[in-house]
Amino acid sequence: MTITERTIEADQTALVSRLVSSRQFWLILINLAVICTLGALRPDSFLSWINFKAVLSLMSYDVLLAVAMTTVLIVRGLDLSVGSVLALSSVVMAMLLRDGYPVFPSLLAGLAIALLCGFINGLLVVKAGILPFLVTLGMMSAARGFATVLTTGQYVSFPQAPRWFSRFARQEFGFHIGDMFYGIPALLLITLGVTLVYGLLLANWVPLRRMFYLGESPEAAKLSGMRTARLGISAYLISAIFVWIAAVLMTSANKIGYANYGISAELRALAAAVIGGASLAGGSGSILGTFLGVLLLALIGNGFVLLNGNPNWQQATIGAVLIIAVGVDALRTFRARS
Template sequence: MAIAAATKPRERMNLAFAANRQFWLLMINLVVIGLIGYFRPEAFLSWTNFKAILTLMSYDLLLAVAMTVVLIVRGLDLSVGSVLALTSVVLAMLLKDGTPVYLALILSLGVALLCGAINSVLIVKVGLLPFLVTLAMMTAARGVATVLTTGQYVSFPYAARWFSKFAREEIRIPIGDMVYGFPNMLLITLAVTGLFGLLLWRWAPMRGFFYLGESPEAAKLSGLKVDRIAISAYVLAAAFVWVAAVLMTSANKIGYANYGIGAELRALAAAVIGGASLSGGAGSVLGTFLGVLLLALIGNGFVLLNGDPNWQQATVGAVLILAVAIDAIRRARGGDA
């Protein structure tokens, strides 16, 4: 196709830059690990602490991957945290009312996909700005979740017991003289994101996301169904949000309208830190994982070093500003190439 020939040099440059970005991001993560380990070696350098970091970042990783998908196609989704809350509330309410678990999962998936479909139609077909549409969805989804629950927790004590504990159950693996427990939520998150990362990297239909983000006009001229690709990106992002909502609801045994507050900022920061571009056409699951890990390590360091939580939020904001600045420099250099 014409677009393939037109984008090969630029794609090679982007892939090289992404690899370089991921290398330096890995180095930064190792430096942060070294610094925290130096000041609090006993508390930090333990499997219990590392397991807690990886487990708690599972939700943020799924939301950050969702954000990465829409950023690749020149989109934005500020509603990921609110849709997570709404999906969790609907799932918990269905389980509380005695709905079979599998049916409740399907219906809650429908809610998440509906939110993603509404976002995509308004953005792609109507032509509204992604920022405005997803900001409205963020407010609406959180509002509906709050109205449904009046701001209270929704428990489901009579639901199938396996669902109430499967996310936190562990697969224990002996390594040497030690036995390490890996929570199901962590393994499921890594499996889902890892499989998607492989498809995004190697599967031809997924490459359409990058072609669309790189140049919508060239993608359309080459015969790609750009509207369908953009809509599928938002719907796919909603599916990742649903997985996060299911794991969070199972792990905490409740649905809650305040789940995911501030998650959109962390997801955006992690995705951009990992190499996703606000102008589209770039992003990777590996880079996003490293970005989420960096933010999780910073948060863990604040806890272990008794840092002020307010400064933790400020640090996330500062990291996001730095990542956006790096992205702007990357775009400027790309434009000159």
């Protein structure tokens, strides 16, 4: 064996070793295993284009909220208000559209509300040093309460708004294979687009990479001259932007604003982010991992219904997956420390 061959072999071994130790690799395998199992058990209903399209489209909102959650987890934060802020932003946009305001100013108002909530969260966590759990729990309650008071708990429809707005999220773009049309809804394309771009930026763009350093060791980040406060608040603002995108898509797809949107979404987002590799201790997380985490939860939920599982156990199953993921995360953190 030549030196070159040995080097190639060593490189290959290192690559395999890195791959095997990667969270994403295992998540891909687990997702594939779930897909194969469901495909074998319910081939007609599970392995259909309609089912895949529905699973992927309907997990779009959870993907966006989980990306929001991942962003704050990276900087050692937490955001329990993602679902409530989504509802508030949706309600504000829907009410403005209902009252005849043009689409773009209405959407910008929704963005402003989401950013305001994110800024308050970030400010109280970063500047005042209050636990993120407490701050965002308060925001969760306040945003949902405000949305409920604004709407008295009722749907806000906007029949006078331009029709393109209430159609665009479900508008399908696709291709024909034979007689079959394979349409992909705009909401899925937009979600995949913004998630992909953000994932690449988070992995490669230095200003965003700094969030990992901050989460890993806030003290070291501060000593190295980083503007840690600004970076921490920025994470909450970025999170708010993803929440707003989810709110826009949800409002358009359902043609209503609703104060009860996003109930329990924070738990699903947290579960997906942690399953995907984000740590409650900060400093880690990836958008691909988060996407795979959401996919896993969506597949479990889909399989549960396809197999006509008892609805009483549905939430418990998701909860059990979360507990396992948090347990694995705790074990990983413990090992890293020791």
